[in-house]
Amino acid sequence: MTRAIIKLTGTDPATFLQGLVTNDIRRLGPQAPLYAALLTPQGKYLADFFIVSWGDDILIDVAAPLADDLFKRLSMYKLRSPVTLEHVDIPVSRGTGTAPEGAVPDPRHPALGWRLYGTALPDDGTDWDALRVAHCVPESLIELVPGETFVLEAGLPRLNGVDFRKGCYVGQEVTARMHHKTDLRKGFVTVAISGSAPVGTEIMAGVKVAGQLFTQSGGRAIAFLRFDRAQPAMQADGAVIDWHQAAS
Helix, strand or coil: CCEEEEEEEECCHHHHHHCCECCCHHHCECCECEEEEEECCCCEEEEEEEEEEECCEEEEEEEHHHHHHHHHHHHHHHCCCCEEEEEECCCEEEECCCCCCCCEECCCCHHHCEEEECCCCCCCCCCHHHHHHHHCCCCECCCECCCCCECCCCCCCCCCCCCCCCCCCCCHHHHHHHHHHCCCCEEEEEEEEECCCCCCCEEEECCEEEEEEEEEECCEEEEEEECCCCCCCEEECCEEEECCCCCC
8 A cells, every 4th residue: 555654853753642652652763663553532543654763853654545634633633742744755665575775674573574765666576465464464444444443453462553551642541441451352363264255245153243354365364353253164255264274
């Protein structure tokens, strides 16, 4: 998906972001980008993005269709903070082979390789859908839906996108309560699939809806499941879904 870059400049853009996003900005470094999200006060996903150190400034690398809304929301929170936000045209490249000079690791999972800012490189042929399915990495506007998804059900803590010790941020209270006081009853998992079906197709366990089917690759798929309804040989518009056989 095409990416867009928002640059934050000013006296202390890190402090500004610290009170807003799900990760701890104090861990950001020149070779240590962060993965994070902005949530509603009710704890629902609005956008996920990479936070990148860029000299004295900070870059936010976000899916292009989410960039304008994210920019507006950050501007709303800015108030009198000594921070300036601007859309900038900085190329983003990524790959899984030998990292070029200046590249930084994808903070979500080692298998996702590297990201490079400021230089446009040709596609290296990586099958990103296959990698995302194998490691159950949800994608903006495919699995992750603004105003609907909860980041714990999406697995963002497993992808280094949520810090539970950093203190307050928008949506933190709901997220912390879900983490500490409830067992997740549904969420994204990698499943085995025989056949195929459109993204968003309901997964049926008998006559009950057990979830939804999303990205598919090589006989596996990302699915959103209700764990209490998951069973072998579920159906999704003719495709056969099995959560427990996904690793085989």
